[in-house]
Amino acid sequence: MTTIRIPTPLRPYTGGNGAVDVSGATVGEALADLTRLHPQLRAHLYDGEALRSFVNVYLNKEDVRGLQGSDTAVNADDTLMIIPSIAGGVERVVDHSALKVNQAFIIAFLLLAFVLNSLWLVVFVAAVMLLGTAVPALSLFKGVYSRVLRPAGLVKPAVTPDNPEPHRFAQGFGGVVLLAAIAALAAGATALGWALVGVVVVLAALNLFLGFCAGCFVYYQLNKLGVPGFTHSPLQQGG
Amino acid sequence: MLILANDIHVTIRAHGAASYPNEGCGLLLGETRDGDTVALAARPLPNVWPVEAEKPERFRIDPADWLAVELEAADVGLEVVGVFHSHPDHPPVASPRDVAWAAFAGYSYLITQVVAGTAGLSRSWQLLPDRSGFVEEPVSEE
Amino acid sequence: MLERLILVLALSALAAGVYVLLRQRHLQQMQPAPAAGRPTLLYFRADHCAVCPTQGRYVEQAAAQWGDRLLVERVDVERDPETAARYRVLTLPTTVLLDGDGRARHVNYGLADAHKLDRQLLSL
Numbered sequence: 001m002t003t004i005r006i007p008t009p010l011r012p013y014t015g016g017n018g019a020v021d022v023s024g025a026t027v028g029e030a031l032a033d034l035t036r037l038h039p040q041l042r043a044h045l046y047d048g049e050a051l052r053s054f055v056n057v058y059l060n061k062e063d064v065r066g067l068q069g070s071d072t073a074v075n076a077d078d079t080l081m082i083i084p085s086i087a088g089g090v091e092r093v094v095d096h097s098a099l100k101v102n103q104a105f106i107i108a109f110l111l112l113a114f115v116l117n118s119l120w121l122v123v124f125v126a127a128v129m130l131l132g133t134a135v136p137a138l139s140l141f142k143g144v145y146s147r148v149l150r151p152a153g154l155v156k157p158a159v160t161p162d163n164p165e166p167h168r169f170a171q172g173f174g175g176v177v178l179l180a181a182i183a184a185l186a187a188g189a190t191a192l193g194w195a196l197v198g199v200v201v202v203l204a205a206l207n208l209f210l211g212f213c214a215g216c217f218v219y220y221q222l223n224k225l226g227v228p229g230f231t232h233s234p235l236q237q238g239g
Numbered sequence: 240m241l242i243l244a245n246d247i248h249v250t251i252r253a254h255g256a257a258s259y260p261n262e263g264c265g266l267l268l269g270e271t272r273d274g275d276t277v278a279l280a281a282r283p284l285p286n287v288w289p290v291e292a293e294k295p296e297r298f299r300i301d302p303a304d305w306l307a308v309e310l311e312a313a314d315v316g317l318e319v320v321g322v323f324h325s326h327p328d329h330p331p332v333a334s335p336r337d338v339a340w341a342a343f344a345g346y347s348y349l350i351t352q353v354v355a356g357t358a359g360l361s362r363s364w365q366l367l368p369d370r371s372g373f374v375e376e377p378v379s380e381e
Numbered sequence: 382m383l384e385r386l387i388l389v390l391a392l393s394a395l396a397a398g399v400y401v402l403l404r405q406r407h408l409q410q411m412q413p414a415p416a417a418g419r420p421t422l423l424y425f426r427a428d429h430c431a432v433c434p435t436q437g438r439y440v441e442q443a444a445a446q447w448g449d450r451l452l453v454e455r456v457d458v459e460r461d462p463e464t465a466a467r468y469r470v471l472t473l474p475t476t477v478l479l480d481g482d483g484r485a486r487h488v489n490y491g492l493a494d495a496h497k498l499d500r501q502l503l504s505l
Contacts, residue, residue: 005309007343008320008345009344009346010343044344054341083305083306083309084302084343085299085300085342086305087297087336087340088262088337088340088341089337115385115386115389116382117382117385158435160431161431161434202396209491210472210490211472211474212472231292233429234429234430236429
């Protein structure tokens with residue numbers, strides 16, 4: 001008879017036994033004998049007819065998947081061990097309401113800058129965006145959201161599993177375009193300068209109103225292409 | 240309930256802090272006593288999640304490492320009674336991923352929060368028998 | 382300053398108008414589906430879409446509220462690219478509402494909350 005060692009949490013279903021002797025010429029037959037002797041084990045080891053994906057069977061310290069699977073031959077002095085796979089982890093989350101508040105402020109201040117013909121307001125927005133990209137904790141507009149708008153109940157949080165990096169990249173990219181706009185405006189190329197400001201407004205509006213983040217799209221394309229630094233792939237989501 | 244000796248908890252917290260910013264992981268060795276899990280030793284194990292950049296949010300224990308610990312435990316009269324892992328900059332709450340990729344129900348799943356390299360709160364969880372989620376179990380430090 | 386303000390308002394109105402026109406054209410380009418006798422909610426999603434779990438919940442809410450009066454179809458654009466192409470899905474999530482004759486009457490780009498879906502369904 002072959003011995004199957006039983007993991008601790010399954011011992012209540014084998015009458016407390018840590019090792020069960022079973023008959024069978026193969027791994028598959030041995031497991032079938034085990035569940036015949038202790039039927040309550042079946043639900044914990046099997047999902048339908050197949051072993052649950054996290055259940056590994058070792059024959060004398062070798063994973064039977066590397067041998068002949070359930071057809072692997074077993075002898076009288078062999079020991080089978082049931083060893084689980086385990087993994088886990090956290091969801092990276094992003095509060096999408098913070099992003100939307102950020103976009104709304106950026107659009108509002110840039111439009112105000114154009115109406116007032118104020119280069120300094122453009123500089124202000126560029127500084128907020130670039131600082132917020134470099135040190136996320138110092139994002140001014142997101143700070144207004146988390147310290148004023150959300151606690152006051154004016155904006156509801158929308159915390160969602162998501163990667164923060166593509167959004168940071170999008171903001172950084174916008175900040176860089178604003179730097180170009182500032183350079184153009186300072187050099188007297190006013191039409192070009194305000195057109196570049198308009199590009200940032202349009203991109204932020206696409207994000208705010210239609211949920212399309214052009215910068216995130218670019219980030220994930222660069223990730224797919226394996227460009228160094230763009231390390232995060234899109235998360236697997238449900239829904 | 241999980242009964243956890245203080246020096247074992249120290250080992251677990253130190254491993255979580257040392258693994259930061261990645262998730263640290265390992266196995267709890269001990270025995271079950273009247274339905275409670277008694278952890279008498281902790282064995283940190285390598286986090287073998289295949290994508291290095293994702294290790295701050297993902298962990299995986301190699302079944303071959305688990306097997307080695309099972310045999311080691313048997314040699315000293317102990318059993319593998321639980322799994323511990325850390326959540327860098329996240330609360331020590333079992334997540335949907337922890338549910339999806341859990342091992343058998345009946346182990347104590349101990350999660351330790353590690354914030355900016357310093358180990359914080361630990362909470363322990365039991366997987367529901369139908370694998371639909373975790374329920375918290377009290378931790379007693381004796 | 383006043384001219385610039387007027388310019389901003391005019392451009393915003395123009396942008397809004399262009400958006401509405403393009404959306405209308407998008408709806409017209411969608412091939413009619415077979416008439417189902419009741420409205421259909423098409424929900425285009427993918428595994429990597431960050432806001433889709435939230436949209437999925439709103440779709441569930443609408444399905445629960447309308448029951449048999451509404452047909453709900455989830456389309457995973459990775460597993461069913463032909464349907465996604467037939468409706469020219471650009472961004473995710475996208476929800477398309479068809480009337481009882483199978484004609485596309487509303488399209489939402491990005492997250493559409495339960496109120497919006499409800500309003501649109503009532504109009505069908």
